[in-house]
Amino acid sequence: MSLKSNLHNLKEKYKGTKMAPAFNALHTFLYLPNETTHGGTHIKVADDLKRTMNTVIMSLIPCLIFGMFNAGYQHYLALGEISQATGFFDSVFWSWDNLVIGLWKVLPLVIVSYGVGLAIEFVFAVIKGHEVEEGYLVTGMLVPLIVPVDTPLWMLAVAVAFGVVIGKEVFGGTGMNILNPALTIRAFLFFAYPTWMSGDKVWVHGAVARDKAIAAGENLDAISGETILGSLAQGKEITYSVWDMFTGLIPGSVGETSAVLILLGGLFLIFTKIGSWRIMLSSVLGALAMGLIFNGVVDAGWIGEGSKFYGLMSTEFWHHLLIGGFAFGTVFMATDPVTASQTNKGKWIYGFLIGFISILIRVFNPAYPEGVMLAILLMNVFAPTIDHYVVQGNVKRRMKRLKAKTA
Amino acid sequence: MSNDIKIKKGLNINLKGDAEKTTENAIISNYCTIRPEDFHSIIPKLVAKEGTKVKAGETVFYNKDAEDMKFVSPVSGEVVEVARGERRRIMAIKIQADKEQTYVDFGKFNLDAADADKVKAHLLASGCWPFIKQRPYDVIANPNKSPKAIFVSGYASAPLAADYDYVLQGKEAEMQAAIIALGKLTEGQVHVSVGKNSNSPLAGLSGITLHKVSGPHPSGNVGTQINKIDPINKGEVVWTINPQDLVVIGELLLTGKFNAERIVALVGSSVKKPRYFKTKIGSEIATMVYDNGVDKDGNDRIISGNVLSGKQIKPDGALDYYSNTVTVIPEGDDYEFFGWNKPVFNKISTSRAMTFSWLNPKKKYDLNTNTNGEHRAFVVTGSYEEVFPLDIYPMQILKACMYQDLDEMEALGMYEVAPEDFALTEFICVSKQPHQKIIRQGLDLMLKEIG
Numbered sequence: 001m002s003l004k005s006n007l008h009n010l011k012e013k014y015k016g017t018k019m020a021p022a023f024n025a026l027h028t029f030l031y032l033p034n035e036t037t038h039g040g041t042h043i044k045v046a047d048d049l050k051r052t053m054n055t056v057i058m059s060l061i062p063c064l065i066f067g068m069f070n071a072g073y074q075h076y077l078a079l080g081e082i083s084q085a086t087g088f089f090d091s092v093f094w095s096w097d098n099l100v101i102g103l104w105k106v107l108p109l110v111i112v113s114y115g116v117g118l119a120i121e122f123v124f125a126v127i128k129g130h131e132v133e134e135g136y137l138v139t140g141m142l143v144p145l146i147v148p149v150d151t152p153l154w155m156l157a158v159a160v161a162f163g164v165v166i167g168k169e170v171f172g173g174t175g176m177n178i179l180n181p182a183l184t185i186r187a188f189l190f191f192a193y194p195t196w197m198s199g200d201k202v203w204v205h206g207a208v209a210r211d212k213a214i215a216a217g218e219n220l221d222a223i224s225g226e227t228i229l230g231s232l233a234q235g236k237e238i239t240y241s242v243w244d245m246f247t248g249l250i251p252g253s254v255g256e257t258s259a260v261l262i263l264l265g266g267l268f269l270i271f272t273k274i275g276s277w278r279i280m281l282s283s284v285l286g287a288l289a290m291g292l293i294f295n296g297v298v299d300a301g302w303i304g305e306g307s308k309f310y311g312l313m314s315t316e317f318w319h320h321l322l323i324g325g326f327a328f329g330t331v332f333m334a335t336d337p338v339t340a341s342q343t344n345k346g347k348w349i350y351g352f353l354i355g356f357i358s359i360l361i362r363v364f365n366p367a368y369p370e371g372v373m374l375a376i377l378l379m380n381v382f383a384p385t386i387d388h389y390v391v392q393g394n395v396k397r398r399m400k401r402l403k404a405k406t407a
Numbered sequence: 408m409s410n411d412i413k414i415k416k417g418l419n420i421n422l423k424g425d426a427e428k429t430t431e432n433a434i435i436s437n438y439c440t441i442r443p444e445d446f447h448s449i450i451p452k453l454v455a456k457e458g459t460k461v462k463a464g465e466t467v468f469y470n471k472d473a474e475d476m477k478f479v480s481p482v483s484g485e486v487v488e489v490a491r492g493e494r495r496r497i498m499a500i501k502i503q504a505d506k507e508q509t510y511v512d513f514g515k516f517n518l519d520a521a522d523a524d525k526v527k528a529h530l531l532a533s534g535c536w537p538f539i540k541q542r543p544y545d546v547i548a549n550p551n552k553s554p555k556a557i558f559v560s561g562y563a564s565a566p567l568a569a570d571y572d573y574v575l576q577g578k579e580a581e582m583q584a585a586i587i588a589l590g591k592l593t594e595g596q597v598h599v600s601v602g603k604n605s606n607s608p609l610a611g612l613s614g615i616t617l618h619k620v621s622g623p624h625p626s627g628n629v630g631t632q633i634n635k636i637d638p639i640n641k642g643e644v645v646w647t648i649n650p651q652d653l654v655v656i657g658e659l660l661l662t663g664k665f666n667a668e669r670i671v672a673l674v675g676s677s678v679k680k681p682r683y684f685k686t687k688i689g690s691e692i693a694t695m696v697y698d699n700g701v702d703k704d705g706n707d708r709i710i711s712g713n714v715l716s717g718k719q720i721k722p723d724g725a726l727d728y729y730s731n732t733v734t735v736i737p738e739g740d741d742y743e744f745f746g747w748n749k750p751v752f753n754k755i756s757t758s759r760a761m762t763f764s765w766l767n768p769k770k771k772y773d774l775n776t777n778t779n780g781e782h783r784a785f786v787v788t789g790s791y792e793e794v795f796p797l798d799i800y801p802m803q804i805l806k807a808c809m810y811q812d813l814d815e816m817e818a819l820g821m822y823e824v825a826p827e828d829f830a831l832t833e834f835i836c837v838s839k840q841p842h843q844k845i846i847r848q849g850l851d852l853m854l855k856e857i858g
Contacts, residue, residue: 004742004744007742008742024781028747028781029747030744030745031742031743031744031745031746032742032743032744032745032746032747032777032779032780033742033778033780033781034739034740034741034742034777035740035777035778035781036708036738036739036740036776036777036778037776037777037778038719039841039843039844040716040830040833040841040842040843040844041714041715041716041830041833041834041843042708042710042714042715042717042719042734042736042776043420043422043714043715043736043774043775043776043834044777044778044779044780044834044836044839045754045755045756045757045779045834045835045836045837046751046754046755046756046762046764046779047756047757047758047760047762047779047780047835047837048747048778048779048780048781048783048837048839049780049781049783049786049787049837049838050747050748050780051747051748051760051761051762051780051837052758052760052786052787052837054747054748054760054761055758055760055761131781131782131783133783133784134783135786172784173784174783174784174786175783175784175785175786175838176784271759272758272759272760272761273757273758273759273760273790274758274760274787276788276789278789337786337787337788337789338786340788342788342789342802342803343788343800343803344789344792347789387803391800391803391819394798394799394800394819394820395818395819397798398640398818398820399818401638401640402640402641402642405640405643
């Protein structure tokens with residue numbers, strides 16, 4: 001008996017039982033099911049939700065791998081054990097030592113994220129008797145990429161549980177949720193454990209531990225790993241070049257730093273038609289627009305160097321695209337089809353406002369100098385409203401046609 | 408006068424097994440089966456009980472809600488079986504055909520002298536009325552409502568569909584008679600569409616408004632054409648009719664005989680030599696299919712109609728009342744190892760997610776009936792709009808049907824659509840939602856609640 005027929009027999013055995021969804025989830029992971037069409041079209045396209053989600057995951061892999069190396073690189077750089085890498089391809093960056101730290105710190109995040117999230121998905125599927133939907137495959141990959149590398153695993157587990165249950169399952173699961181689940185998880189972490197999500201100690205592995213050691217009286221140098229946004233918000237000098245920002249050799253959340261790899265992932269998503277180019281493009285335009293407005297304000301002399309907003313406002317408008325989590329959020333989070341606008345026209349408005357508000361929050365929020373998370377969550381809430389008005393345009397056209405006829 | 412309709416949104420599904428342009432006479436079928444389910448929403452009242460002898464054109468049953476509307480036998484013979492389902496619903500009426508066919512003589516119809524009422528009464532009595540369908544609701548036309556226009560699509564863009572230019576050859580006289588008769592039933596125009604570069608016999612008819620259609624499927628769907636030519640508003644009714652049924656109506660008017668003969672394309676990748684057959688409505692499929700190159704032990708699906716909106720029929724089933732295509736494709740009831748993530752070269756896809764049909768848009772595919780994935784909630788957005796040329800939001804209207812909000816369904820354009828308009832969106836649906844079924848149920852709900 002082959003594996004195929006063995007699994008088929010098992011499937012028949014589980015059919016109708018409570019455990020069927022759990023078994024099917026594993027089975028369909030190995031084999032495309034033997035289901036045939038009935039009632040409607042007799043043929044179907046090759047794509048299914050698994051393939052769609054898998055494409056997003058593939059586009060995230062470069063960011064994940066880069067994030068692992070960067071975790072080690074930032075760690076050793078802060079310790080002073082290595083010198084600054086001279087470029088993206090410098091062997092100082094792509095070293096085994098860096099990767100080992102990355103594997104050691106990042107893989108557990110991935111495992112906890114998937115383990116907790118999928119476990120909850122399976123439990124809900126079994127209780128409610130529906131199939132395990134694939135939405136969490138992407139969420140589970142996004143979550144470790146948007147948290148600081150030293151995030152304690154138990155915090156992540158609590159946040160994932162919160163995000164999956166409150167952010168998604170209570171609405172009915174994949175396809176029904178209002179807020180992006182990955183961002184719900186991050187927002188939970190941010191508001192529940194703010195000290196672990198911002199400041200200058202969390203972005204580099206070892207910084208927090210070192211701080212504690214110093215506090216305990218050990219004679220060591222503190223490790224500082226301020227993000228560029230953090231520095232700008234406090235009006236400090238930036239020591240990184242634009243090229244560093246673009247390639248990603250900077251501190252930040254695990255997978256968000258490399259604008260070039262995010263750009264690659266974004267282009268891949270657009271090419272495969274999985275990600276919406278409308279949202280990505282309009283979001284970039286929105287951010288540039290807001291950046292230009294702030295630059296204009298500074299140029300007009302309305303804001304002096306003494307202002308606490310000066311640092312971020314005077315940042316060249318296009319640098320905003322490279323720093324912080326903006327690029328990652330735009331490409332991978334704003335484009336989540338379930339929580340974004342669903343009409344093409346709506347996507348333009350939705351994306352533009354995300355970019356616009358991201359930079360606005362970034363500049364004016366003193367406590368937390370990144371706005372893309374809150375901007376996307378805010379627009380998630382407004383996406384149905386945007387769609388409503390776009391669809392009403394179509395309805396009105398129909399009404400007008402009727403009126404012209406009867407008049 | 409000719410108006411061009413150019414469709415940009417859509418998708419041509421190129422399949423293997425296109426019919427070669429030769430016609431054979433199919434072996435005369437011993438049995439003829441009429442299934443009331445072909446006539447959606449009609450409640451049949453049986454006239455010809457088991458054992459009754461009928462002529463071709465004689466009433467078998469009529470519409471319970473409109474007694475004038477007769478449904479007639481396509482052949483002469485004896486009613487041998489009335490198959491009933493749950494609650495004694497009539498599922499099928501099986502007629503054993505005579506060797507020598509006899510016809511009811513309805514008499515040659517004087518077209519010039521007839522007014523609308525006379526035409527209507529004649530078509531209702533002779534069993535030709537069911538060929539006329541109406542929108543809204545995509546059901547047999549209500550004879551008491553006059554349509555604002557009548558639409559005939561002479562352009563078949565569905566995958567492997569029979570080519571109207573070919574099957575209608577030499578039928579100009581019949582179609583002209585039918586057009587004249589139908590023209591009397593509407594105050595508006597009779598819109599006829601043909602392919603842009605076709606030499607359709609329909610193009611030469613008088614009394615029509617001709618439209619030349621180009622672009623990918625669903626450009627040939629009559630619903631697409633209505634939406635582009637003269638969209639339906641609330642309270643309005645349009646009628647649609649297949650060009651091949653015009654021939655049946657025309658022949659009845661000219662000769663007084665209900666002749667159910669029809670040229671049918673036998674197509675699909677499981678057919679060894681796909682071509683056309685002359686047969687009759689309700690004929691058994693088996694002789695035609697198995698004697699002409701479909702493997703009898705093969706694991707195939709036989710479809711009366713095209714692969715997108717046809718009906719699955721059993722090997723001992725019969726040709727649908729409205730279809731002019733029989734498609735046979737392989738069943739896909741097998742597992743595929745890592746089928747969800749490995750690169751795909753032999754299936755069609757509108758995305759490029761490791762699917763490579765975009766590399767070669769002209770390639771012909773051998774698709775089977777596998778769903779290529781499981782049923783899911785709506786997730787992906789924006790893909791339906793790429794293949795949906797109607798000025799309607801497809802996902803929004805589908806959702807409105809699912810939560811049965813009548814006001815919203817109406818506002819979003821439910822009066823304008825038929826299930827077949829959603830065949831392409833169903834085909835490309837990543838969540839494998841049954842779009843046509845959702846729309847059908849939505850229409851039925853509206854028919855029941857609003858009427």
